[in-house]
Amino acid sequence: MLNPWRLGLLSRLDTLGTIRAVAQDANMSASSVSQQLAVLEAETRTRLLERTGRRVRLTPAGLLLARRARAILDHMDTVEAELRGLTEDPVGLVRLGAFQSAIHTLAVPVVTRLAGAYPHLEVQLLELEPHESIPALRGGDADVIITATDFVELPLGPDLEIVPLATDPIVLVASPDRPVPRGPAVLSAYAGEPWALDVPQSYMANLTLRLCRESGFEPRVACRFSNYLMTLQHVEAGLSIALLPDLAVDRRYRVVTRELAMPVNRTIAAVVRRGSPLRAAVNLVLTALRQQPDAPALVDRPAQEAD
Known part of the structure; x- marks a missing residue:
């Protein structure tokens, strides 16, 4: 009998790459993760891991089981939700991950609206930037994510289903007391300015560095x-x-914004795992995001100009 929890650890190893990363993500010690994966090998009577130097990697059998594990766990979630909710109302927990600026504009309004209409539905909201949300979705730690589809460091592949929600322009932001020319911003004109950046390897940090370079x-x-x-x-x-x-x-905040002379837009989308049946509760959250009445405002809002 396959243990779902151990299957989840194997799936996370496929997503995160190392035992140490899995241990940190699961709030366990690395030795405990290794022990549980060894038990899974015994349960399956199959060699799932092989050592390469100081690291381990999945064998072909381990890779196959890790990829199948996500579908198995999704199906178990579906069955569990169906058993708990033999009514027409969606029930159960849906984990919705969203990046910082989408939480108050997209996620919170949807969660608020669903809470009033579906009292047996629980939506857990997680703050996850694109570099965090995509692995979380693939690893099964999130059921739906709101992300930027042009995050090239972790591309969205055929294993994920994408539902576009809005287009959001990237703008230059400055204090109105700083001499900022009117009109679209040519970045080379700001080469000598001090810059505020996001944390390393995040979506906006990488994008800012790339555009400046x-x-x-x-x-x-x-x-x-x-x-x-x-x-x-x-x-x-x-x-x-x-x-x-x-x-x-x-x-x-008392700031001014400028559109870029060479426009850059990010596409905001809701994303779910492809290839497994969507639970009624997950599908409801996805539909609510798609029908978000405030979403057009994200596209049409003009950038501010200084007086």
Whole structure:
């Protein structure tokens, strides 16, 4: 009999790549993860792992079982939800991951609306940036994610189903007290400015570095924040400028934004795993995101200009 929990560990190993990463993700010790995977090998009477130097990797059999495990676990979730909800109302837990600026504009309104209409549905909201949400979805730690589809470091593949929600332009953000030319921003004109960046390897950090380098300069980094509100506060104080998604620019802050002379847009989408039947509860959340009445505002909102 296959143990679902151990199958989940094997699936995470396929997604995360190392025993140490699986242990950290599962809040376990590396030795405990290794022991549980050894038990799974005994249960299946199949060699699932092989050592290469100081690391382990999945054998062909291990890779096959890891890929099948996700579908097995999804099917178990579906059956469990059906047994608990032999009514027309969707029931059960749906884990919805969303990046920071999409939480208050997309995720919270949907969760609020569903809570009033479906009292037996529980939507757990997780703050996950694109570099975190895609592995979480593939590894089974999230059921639906809201992400940017152009995050090239972790591309969306054929194993995932994408539902476009909105288009969000990237804008230059500065203090109104800083001399910023009117009209679309040519990034090379800001080569000497101090820049606020997101944390390393995040979506906006990588995008900012790439766009600046394509414009012929290396940005002088004045600060790094994982929170857009802290970035806006720093920019508002005149200590830096930044590139941010327009969706992330909270209009309560005294800043101005400029469209880019060479426009850059990110496509915001809801994503689920492909190839397994969607639970009624997951499908309901996906439908609610697709029908979000506020979504068009994300596309049409103009960038601010200084007076």
